Amino acid sequence: MSKCEICGEPMPPGEEMFKFHGYSSQCPKPPLPIPPTVNWKERAEAAEQRVAALESGYARELSIHAELQQKLTGYKEAFQREHAMRLLEAQIKAAPEPLYVVFDGPPSHDAGRFVEVETIDGKGVSVGKWEEQVDGLWRLGPFYASPTAPEQEPKP
Numbered sequence: 001m002s003k004c005e006i007c008g009e010p011m012p013p014g015e016e017m018f019k020f021h022g023y024s025s026q027c028p029k030p031p032l033p034i035p036p037t038v039n040w041k042e043r044a045e046a047a048e049q050r051v052a053a054l055e056s057g058y059a060r061e062l063s064i065h066a067e068l069q070q071k072l073t074g075y076k077e078a079f080q081r082e083h084a085m086r087l088l089e090a091q092i093k094a095a096p097e098p099l100y101v102v103f104d105g106p107p108s109h110d111a112g113r114f115v116e117v118e119t120i121d122g123k124g125v126s127v128g129k130w131e132e133q134v135d136g137l138w139r140l141g142p143f144y145a146s147p148t149a150p151e152q153e154p155k156p
Contacts, residue, residue, distance in 0.1 A: 021139050099125060114140075 002011045006020045007027040016026075021027040098120055105112025117127045128141040 006033050099127065 007029040102115040103112035
């Protein structure tokens with residue numbers, strides 16, 4: 001059922017197609033109050049203020065997010081450095097200490113004589129025992145190859 005756009009009352013039968021009374025009779029009630037006019041300038045200004053507030057809040061959220069992302073990246077890098085340092089420390093602890101055989105001269109026809117086996121900082125190390133062989137030679141040992149010892153490059 002349609003209503004009159006002036007008074008708001010239902011249209012009489014046969015006049016449903018019209019927008020307001022007047023064909024058969026006048027409006028039975030006084031006109032509806034006119035809605036207040038909209039001040040579009042004020043509404044636009046208010047909307048701009050709301051948008052500005054939202055944008056400033058969004059910008060603040062973005063800056064906080066960027067700051068947190070930067071902190072997270074720093075924490076990740078610190079964790080990776082700490083993890084790498086722990087791995088390196090474990091490898092150093094697990095690595096065998098290099099040993100050096102010391103002679104009192106260079107190799108030659110009058111070869112240098114054995115002095116001792118020592119660490120890199122010059123401390124003497126007992127690495128085995130001297131044993132006389134049946135052929136009159138002496139040997140020191142036994143020595144065992146380490147899987148982490150650096151390999152020597154073949155000479156050309």
